[in-house]
Amino acid sequence: MTPHAWRRLMDDRPAVLAAAVLTTAAVVSLLAPWLAPYDPTVQPDPVALRLIGPSVQHPFGTDPFSRDVFSRVLYGARVSLGVAFGAMLLSVSLGAALGALAAVLGGWVDLAISALVDILIAMPRLLVVIALVATFGTLSPWWLVALIGGSGWLTTARIVRGEFRDHLNRDYVLAARALGATRWRIVWQHLLPAVAPQIAVAAALALAAVIPLEAALSFVGLGIQPPLPSWGNILLDGTDYLTSAWWLVVFPVGAVTMTVSAALVLADRLRVAIAGEERAP
Amino acid sequence: MTHRIVTRLLQAAAVCAVVAGAVFVLLQCAPGDPFATALEGGDIPATVRAEWRARYGIDRPPAERFVRWAGALARGKLGYSASRHQTVAAVVSDAVPRTLLLVGTALILGFALGMGIALLQTKHHRRRIDRALGVLTLGGVAMPEFLLALLAMTWLGARWRLFPVAGIGSLGDVQAFPWWERAADGLWHLTLPASVLAVTVAARVARHQRAALLGVMHEDYIRTARAKGLAEWAVLWRHALPNAIGPVIALLGLALPSLIGGAVLIERIFGWPGMGLTLFDALLARDYPLVLAAVLLATVLAVVARTLTDFIAELVAPRRAREPL
Numbered sequence: 001m002t003p004h005a006w007r008r009l010m011d012d013r014p015a016v017l018a019a020a021v022l023t024t025a026a027v028v029s030l031l032a033p034w035l036a037p038y039d040p041t042v043q044p045d046p047v048a049l050r051l052i053g054p055s056v057q058h059p060f061g062t063d064p065f066s067r068d069v070f071s072r073v074l075y076g077a078r079v080s081l082g083v084a085f086g087a088m089l090l091s092v093s094l095g096a097a098l099g100a101l102a103a104v105l106g107g108w109v110d111l112a113i114s115a116l117v118d119i120l121i122a123m124p125r126l127l128v129v130i131a132l133v134a135t136f137g138t139l140s141p142w143w144l145v146a147l148i149g150g151s152g153w154l155t156t157a158r159i160v161r162g163e164f165r166d167h168l169n170r171d172y173v174l175a176a177r178a179l180g181a182t183r184w185r186i187v188w189q190h191l192l193p194a195v196a197p198q199i200a201v202a203a204a205l206a207l208a209a210v211i212p213l214e215a216a217l218s219f220v221g222l223g224i225q226p227p228l229p230s231w232g233n234i235l236l237d238g239t240d241y242l243t244s245a246w247w248l249v250v251f252p253v254g255a256v257t258m259t260v261s262a263a264l265v266l267a268d269r270l271r272v273a274i275a276g277e278e279r280a281p
Numbered sequence: 282m283t284h285r286i287v288t289r290l291l292q293a294a295a296v297c298a299v300v301a302g303a304v305f306v307l308l309q310c311a312p313g314d315p316f317a318t319a320l321e322g323g324d325i326p327a328t329v330r331a332e333w334r335a336r337y338g339i340d341r342p343p344a345e346r347f348v349r350w351a352g353a354l355a356r357g358k359l360g361y362s363a364s365r366h367q368t369v370a371a372v373v374s375d376a377v378p379r380t381l382l383l384v385g386t387a388l389i390l391g392f393a394l395g396m397g398i399a400l401l402q403t404k405h406h407r408r409r410i411d412r413a414l415g416v417l418t419l420g421g422v423a424m425p426e427f428l429l430a431l432l433a434m435t436w437l438g439a440r441w442r443l444f445p446v447a448g449i450g451s452l453g454d455v456q457a458f459p460w461w462e463r464a465a466d467g468l469w470h471l472t473l474p475a476s477v478l479a480v481t482v483a484a485r486v487a488r489h490q491r492a493a494l495l496g497v498m499h500e501d502y503i504r505t506a507r508a509k510g511l512a513e514w515a516v517l518w519r520h521a522l523p524n525a526i527g528p529v530i531a532l533l534g535l536a537l538p539s540l541i542g543g544a545v546l547i548e549r550i551f552g553w554p555g556m557g558l559t560l561f562d563a564l565l566a567r568d569y570p571l572v573l574a575a576v577l578l579a580t581v582l583a584v585v586a587r588t589l590t591d592f593i594a595e596l597v598a599p600r601r602a603r604e605p606l
Contacts, residue, residue, distance in 0.1 A: 115295075118292060118296070119295065119296045119299050119300075121535075121538070122293075122296045122300075122538060122580060122583055122584045122587060123296075123300060123538060123580050123583070124538040124539065124541045124542035124545070124579055124580070124583055125538065125539065125542060126539070126542030126543070126545060126546070127541070127542050127545055127560070127576060127579055128576075130545070130560075130561075130564070131304070131307070131560075131564065131572065131576055132307065134564035134565070135307055135564070208423070212425035212428075215425060215427075215428070216425060216427055216546055219427060219546075220546070220549065220561070235428070235431065238431075239431070242431070242434060242435040242438075242439045243435070243439040243440055246435060249431050249432065249435055250432075253424070253428045253431065253432060256424070256425065256428060257420065257423050257424040257428065258423075260423040260424070260425075261419050261420060261422075261423035264419065264422060264423055265419065
């Protein structure tokens with residue numbers, strides 16, 4: 001990313017705000033053990049302390065098992081965002097690698113990868129992941145990362161392939177080739193840095209897609225298993241108490257929506273910042 | 282055009298074939314079969330279990346079962362659902378129209394709403410209403426359907442009791458009521474799930490349509506239209522929209538798989554007995570023929586809808602549809 005695009009991004013209030021939200025979420029999930037007032041899994045008094053509304057002692061109330069929802073949301077950030085971040089990293093690196101391979105090697109490799117993308121992109125991702133998890137039984141968080149990440153590389157692969165093909169015809173690549181640079185040196189030294197901003201956009205979009213996916217899986221009971229808290233399974237605990245305990249729904253919903261919109265805004269503003277670059281002479 | 286149509290149709294067929302194979306292979310790796318829970322653990326002798334497995338062909342090697350299943354599929358037979366005690370075709374023919382009704386209503390409502398929002402935003406570009414609607418549509422895109430469904434269910438359904446929270450009808454013996462009461466009852470039950478899906482569709486459509494509209498607003502023909510004294514609404518409706526709608530329709534096609542995925546969750550939350558709920562039940566019961574049929578049908582639905590939207594986009598705006606977004 002050029003200094004100009006970077007400058008534009010830093011001057012862009014929505015972009016900075018979105019980045020701040022994501023950073024806060026990351027910090028909160030890292031510091032959860034120190035920030036959370038209670039142990040997220042301990043059930044102090046399932047009779048007297050169950051389903052208490054938000055108060056000073058319990059800012060987000062308590063759940064049906066008398067656990068502190070605020071602590072659960074903080075620890076849930078750790079699990080939900082951890083899984084999301086891991087899955088995003090996996091899907092973006094997989095997508096970038098396959099997209100780059102398709103563009104650079106061309107020929108039948110390109111055909112095969114593009115055909116695979118065309119086929120897989122038609123499948124409803126959530127449905128596929130649900131079917132996979134349901135057939136293999138419940139999974140550990142690591143397997144969730146693998147599964148969610150492994151099913152999300154298509155968009156990145158498309159973007160990276162397109163960008164690489166565009167850059168392959170530019171003069172600087174020709175110049176590097178004329179100087180005797182090998183194909184992989186050109187990819188590593190020239191193309192990847194040039195396409196990095198677009199990969200960053202893809203990464204932000206992937207993050208925005210992956211957070212709800214984990215929440216959905218945990219919500220239907222196929223993702224993170226209790227007692228480990230995640231934003232999805234806090235919601236699951238709340239579904240039986242919709243009329244009486246709104247705090248079980250509102251706070252995790254808010255957490256998911258806030259992080260996802262921050263990721264979306266960041267992707268959008270990043271794209272604008274880069275596009276300004278392209279338009280400039 | 283013909284070339285494109287043929288390519289797309291072939292592509293669609295290939296997708297369905299690959300998905301069918303993949304789902305079948307996947308289910309082979311899964312533990313258990315429909316008779317694991319029904320017959321094991323009790324005092325049923327192993328010979329009886331073996332006989333039932335033999336009767337349903339579950340004891341055959343996977344390759345043979347795939348060939349049999351694919352062959353039957355080609356003849357339009359989807360198999361027998363052990364958990365529902367019905368043929369898969371019967372289960373599916375009940376469920377698919379309900380899903381189509383839900384997704385179709387959501388698409389139409391959402392598309393109309395999204396277009397309206399985008400037109401309003403473009404007319405008042407950079408003013409307060411544009412910003413406010415921008416925040417709203419961002420929220421709509423960022424909030425997953427099932428979360429919105431839970432919120433709607435909590436307040437509109439459970440607390441204020443405006444709408445039913447589950448099912449497709451509350452009239453017991455359906456035939457005893459006149460058709461208009463049945464229709465009204467059905468609509469009343471459809472409102473919440475369809476609106477929730479429509480909101481997410483509308484948010485997506487609005488964001489892309491706004492961007493596409495703003496993209497054409499500085500074109501010469503817009504200046505010409507304004508110069509000849511057309512009202513701003515007429516400029517937007519007659520000159521900007523037709524040139525900006527193609528990519529949005531194409532994009533909607535790309536978003537359809539995720540819409541169908543979202544519908545699966547919505548059906549589960551609202552107890553809407555369409556393909557999504559059927560799939561969940563079938564997975565829990567390890568009813569493989571039904572799972573296969575459900576996943577396959579969802580994919581076919583997504584592929585058909587995507588192919589259709591591609592053609593519509595091409596018809597509406599032949600030049601624009603081909604340009605990448």
